[in-house]
Amino acid sequence: MKQLIIILLALIAMIPETQAQQQWTNTDPYYARRVTLFEMLPVGKKDIVFMGNSLTDGCEFHELLGNPHIKNRGIVGDIVQGLIERADPVIKGQPHKIFIMCGVNDISHDVSGDSIARAMERLVVMIKKGSPRTKVYVQSMLPFNNKVREWKLLKDREHVVVEGNAALEQMARRQGVTFINLYPLFVDEEGLLKKEFTNDGLHLMGPAYAVWRDAVAPYVK
């Protein structure tokens, strides 16, 4: 009987602490390909890494900011847990700076703003532990616009972006890293992504990336 209890306790100990911390698998073949590419590309001490989802993936930041040390580590569809799981090749490189933007795909998976900030905090702590000299910049989530095109999984969830950004800002303060609030630069009077910045209500046109560039340029330098 004692032995059975010990075995049961051992099995319970092997269950991951929370679901959010479980291994997360993105089944998109594009995702897997980008991961294999990123595992191959070295990151160095002078580098400035942009981690994120499709919004980061969609831009040539090293060109936009005129800085050859900038490396794009965005992947379409990514969530914060995805960033955590593929952070190792970035952290090992001990880069000069890391800029992070993530969360809107988490929202489409029905994750709350607080949960997004908690996941982001795990990532920030992981970076601070693994690469203490790296300067971390947590960028706010951007608004979306379901009037341009309906994203069903984001329906009526505009408020989660606002709540998530507030929680991200608090988290950044707690962790002593910089929070960059891009949201006000992209939002219209109705709380939606400015129409002229998007052609699908979620992703950014060229001129919108210029706004992003101008906002982060002082931190990149």
Next chain:
Amino acid sequence: MKQLIIILLALIAMIPETQAQQQWTNTDPYYARRVTLFEMLPVGKKDIVFMGNSLTDGCEFHELLGNPHIKNRGIVGDIVQGLIERADPVIKGQPHKIFIMCGVNDISHDVSGDSIARAMERLVVMIKKGSPRTKVYVQSMLPFNNKVREWKLLKDREHVVVEGNAALEQMARRQGVTFINLYPLFVDEEGLLKKEFTNDGLHLMGPAYAVWRDAVAPYVK
């Protein structure tokens, strides 16, 4: 009657010469966004531009080749006519070198190898006219592998890649530009894209990009 004939002739003269030369519109919102970004990003005389489709889009060539002058102008889904229509911002920059890879999407639109090479020739002529000092490198198309995943529009069209590459090589010789034959590096004994290079039969994993890098590195330098 004479007037009617004149009007008819005038109308006929307004019809584009061939269908391939007609304005081509890609309706993918991603495509439109990339175009607006590329129109905004400057190209300069020291730059080395990689033009192409998803195979180019999927890689960070400036990192892979360790050259900050490399600029990626790949867009998922593009065909040669698409490259022609968005070539202006590249040509205006009078870049040092242009590497081009395109054609597999044309094949999925049922275009022949000869037609692909003719379209590519129009692009090469356009570059030579608009930027005579630019060195042009036409890269071969890569094989695909319909056993890994079936791409219905490419079914039984492996031979079109081979024919297209032969036509591209002839065209490059005729135009006095360099042809880089990547095909043999990516093909297996059955004429298919090597299984270990892909996870969907068409697009490339990280290690496959290393093969591409090694093949073009002598020309990039």
